[in-house]
Amino acid sequence: MVEALSRIIRYKQPLRSYTSFGVGGPAEVFAEPITRAELQGVLDFGKGQDLDIFTLGRGSNILVGDKGVSGLVVHLPDKSFNRVERRGSEMVVEAGVSLPLLIQKAADQGLGGLEVLVGIPGSLGGAVAMNAGGRYGTIEPLVKGVTTIGYDGEFHYYKRGDVSFGYRSSSLSDEIILEVELELSKDDKADIRKRMEGIHQEKNRTQPLSSRSAGCVFKNPEGCSAGALIDRSGLKGTQVGGAAVSTKHANFIINRGSATAAHILELIHNIREEVKKRFGVLLELEIKIW
Ligand code: EPU
Numbered sequence: 001m002v003e004a005l006s007r008i009i010r011y012k013q014p015l016r017s018y019t020s021f022g023v024g025g026p027a028e029v030f031a032e033p034i035t036r037a038e039l040q041g042v043l044d045f046g047k048g049q050d051l052d053i054f055t056l057g058r059g060s061n062i063l064v065g066d067k068g069v070s071g072l073v074v075h076l077p078d079k080s081f082n083r084v085e086r087r088g089s090e091m092v093v094e095a096g097v098s099l100p101l102l103i104q105k106a107a108d109q110g111l112g113g114l115e116v117l118v119g120i121p122g123s124l125g126g127a128v129a130m131n132a133g134g135r136y137g138t139i140e141p142l143v144k145g146v147t148t149i150g151y152d153g154e155f156h157y158y159k160r161g162d163v164s165f166g167y168r169s170s171s172l173s174d175e176i177i178l179e180v181e182l183e184l185s186k187d188d189k190a191d192i193r194k195r196m197e198g199i200h201q202e203k204n205r206t207q208p209l210s211s212r213s214a215g216c217v218f219k220n221p222e223g224c225s226a227g228a229l230i231d232r233s234g235l236k237g238t239q240v241g242g243a244a245v246s247t248k249h250a251n252f253i254i255n256r257g258s259a260t261a262a263h264i265l266e267l268i269h270n271i272r273e274e275v276k277k278r279f280g281v282l283l284e285l286e287i288k289i290w
Contacts, residue, residue, distance in 0.1 A: 005041050008033050015064045018056060018075065020121060022212045023261045024064025024290070027054075027073035034080035036149070036178065043153045046072040053151050054290060055176050057126030058098065061214050062288045066261045069290045074176060076125065081178070086111070089186050090144065095125025095177040099132070107196060112187030113142050115196045119203035121215070125177035131165040136199055140165040145181035148172060168219065168286055208246045212255040217268060218283040226275075226283055227251035233274045240267040265289075 013030035016022050029051060033039040046053050052071035056062075058078075081096030084105060091111065093102060099122050103114045116137035120127065127139050128146060143165075146158045151174065164171045203209060218226040230236075230250035238245045242258030245267065253264055272283050 004038070005045055008038055008042060009045065012068075013073070015056075015059070015069065015073065019059035019062055019064055019214075020212060021059075021063055021214050021259070021261075021264065022255050023066070023259055023264065025066050025068025025261075027069045027071075029072040030075065031072060032075050032077050034077065036155075039074070039076075039149060039176070040153045042072070042074060043149065043151060046074075047152070055125075055129075057095075057123035057129075058121060060121040061126065061130060061286075062290055063214060063261055063264055064290045065265075076123075076176070076178075078123065081125075083179075089184050091182045091184060092179060093124050093182060094179050095123060095128075097124045098122075099124055099127045103196070106182075106184055107189060107192045110186055110189045110192070111184035112192045112195075113184040114139075114182070115192050115199065118196045118199040119207070119209060124180055128177055128180055129170055129172050130168050131170050132168075138165070140170075142182045142184065143180060144183040146172060146177060147179040148175040148177050150175045206249055208248045208252050208254060211246065211252070212257075212259075213246070213252045214287045216249075216251040216286050217253050218251055218271075219286045221281050221283065224281075225251070229275050229279055229281060229283070230271055233271075233278050235271055235274060238267065238270070240264075240270065243267045245271065 008031050010030045012026045014026045015024050031042040033042050054069055054071055054073045056073050056075040076096040078096040081094040083094045085092045099120055102124055106114045120132050131138050131140050144160050148156045220226050227250045235245050236250050237247045241263035242256045243263035244254050244256055246252035246254050253267055276282050
């Protein structure tokens with residue numbers, strides 16, 4: 001391995017502190033490149049070693065298994081992939097930037113649009129890859145262009161229309177998002193803040209925002225809410241080890257401090273069984289399991 005790479009690549013790196021669930025084992029190989037050239041070197045190394053590649057943002061929508069991840073986990077740190085540049089009513093933002101921080105920055109500059117995503121954690125890259133959103137809107141209509149690097153080390157630029165977005169998904173899930181051009185709208189700062197406060201209050205009332213979780217665990221089935229089905233199955237508060245179904249919103253699983261990934265997986269299994277038995281609906285995971 002070239003000397004520069006040996007400083008970036010680590011082996012058996014514990015991942016729990018990189019995820020919002022706070023559980024799981026180590027990454028077999030872990031890399032935190034701080035420039036695009038280093039990232040290319042890391043991907044080249046992964047290809048040479050025939051490693052599966054996993055892109056880690058702020059870890060707010062994944063469950064890492066207790067045995068860890070077999071492959072190369074690439075993490076873009078927000079201390080380097082963090083440039084935020086305003087161009088008129090647009091923002092050009094690197095993918096490592098925290099989404100909540102970006103929402104604040106846009107509001108401070110009187111740029112509206114992103115406030116519909118208040119309460120959603122994660123990095124901007126993760127938000128675009130997963131088409132983050134909820135009842136108030138998704139990130140999709142704000143995305144004007146995306147620069148990525150494929151796992152083969154090639155850079156790509158996609159303009160609006162070249163990326164397809166679905167419900168918590170996009171066509172960019174198998175490449176690493178580097179930079180996003182966001183088309184926002186000039187708006188009154190006080191009005192943006194008022195909308196943010198309204199959404200925040202609503203979410204805080206209905207979701208366990210300050211607990212360790214990965215947000216909603218299951219996708220909403222066509223025409224109904226997974227949370228409502230789990231709630232009506234009487235599962236709020238159910239526990240397996242240190243993992244519990246939130247009493248505030250039944251589609252959230254909370255790590256009460258001592259959970260392992262096995263506890264969370266068993267709870268997921270139990271929820272799916274019970275909801276299937278009661279309603280004949282097989283819930284699909286929204287979070288990703290590594
Ligand atoms: N409900 C219950 N019990 C519960 C939870 C919900 O009866 O424990 C009922 C609510 O009373 C409401 C309905 O179910 O009538 C829908 O609930 P909510 O408004 O909370 O929305 P949701 O469909 O459960 C979706 C997203 C959330 C997003 C919210 C708000 C999914 C899977 N969930 O939740 O996204 O924050 O709308 O916009 O799409 C996430 O993606 O991680 C996430 C949390």
